Amino acid sequence: MSTTIKLLTLAFVTVLSVMFTTPTNYTTDGYKIGDIAEDFSLKNIDGKKVSLSNYKDAKGFIITFTCNTCPYAVMYEDRIVALDKKYAPKGYPVIAIMPNNTSVVPGDNLQAMKQRAAEKGFTFPYLIDENQDVYPKFGATKTPHVFVLKKTGIGNIVKYIGAIDDNYKNAKAVTTKYVENAVDALINGNEVPEKETKAIGCTIKN
Template sequence: MKKLIKLVPAAILVLFISAFTLNKTVSNGYGIGDIAEDFSLKNIDGNMVSLSDYKEAKGFIVTFTCNTCPFAVMYEDRIQALNEKYAPKGYPVIAIMPNNTDVKPGDALPEMKKRAEEKGFTFPYLIDEGQHVYPKFGATKTPHIYVLEKTNKGNVVKYIGAIDDNHTDASAVKVKFVENAVDALLVGKEVEQKETKAIGCTIKV
């Protein structure tokens, strides 16, 4: 009985540590004001792409997305529209596919290339091979957006979350979170709504 009593607290401690570790893994990542590390990821054209390649950029709309998530598909046209509107102003979209392609073969590089051609993507569509980049950002969904502002200190995280407030109907959107954030940065203002809840499919590991 004494051994059992000793084992119970130990078991609870193990469960507590496991739960804490799991929670830390899920919630870990950049916060508002953090400096996002640069990366080098393969584009659908086979070339490697880094944020540092964009010498004239004022910032970036880093978008974690994929082919197979219905939420991501619903946002494809809006992501394209973001790039068309803001890339000329210095805030290009950098799309990253974060899923494990063994779990989601429909997100493999050839399928990414096919989808980009079908939709006429004008932004780079990169694959996070080895899944090293998305955990640094703390992305958990597709789509999940990070607006970065280029500064002398590096690329500062200014907004994290959803693209807008209506994933099902673009015509019914009332608040465009990403547009509001970028518009504020372009005129030197503080982003008012810095974080929102990303709505989408969980990233497959």
């Protein structure tokens, strides 16, 4: 085999490798640490639209992509409620967003969201990303997937991305509370100690 043919063969194999190993799901992109998150306007379970700009006194936000039907999300519901109760009074409210396509997952439709919020006593907005155009901007891929934002004069800056803590199975066995550590650091004017972790959960359905 000539050198030219070898090179062409190698190039062809390389192209095929890239084609079949590069993720095609656009949600692998999205905000990175330090990016400014765009505002959004999504329908809450009460029918009203909610935007980050509605929160005039907020110092930041705990944006949580979650849903009714994912077992991982269900295991974290009480912890999400606890985060809002602890940090909303300190200026960092939880805003939950349901990103799934409800045609694919009917159990995540708006009526089911209302029912689940009532059953669990959600103290925060539970928004539906009906057009599925918000979660790709964030780069959310799982439920749950958390983005901690800090409000500044230039916008809401992404300061943490990832999991809520290090044990989805058992809240009592958690050793590192990633979101709490991030928000505590921001409240105290410090750097977030661990800025990114791997979100563990169900894949967002589109």
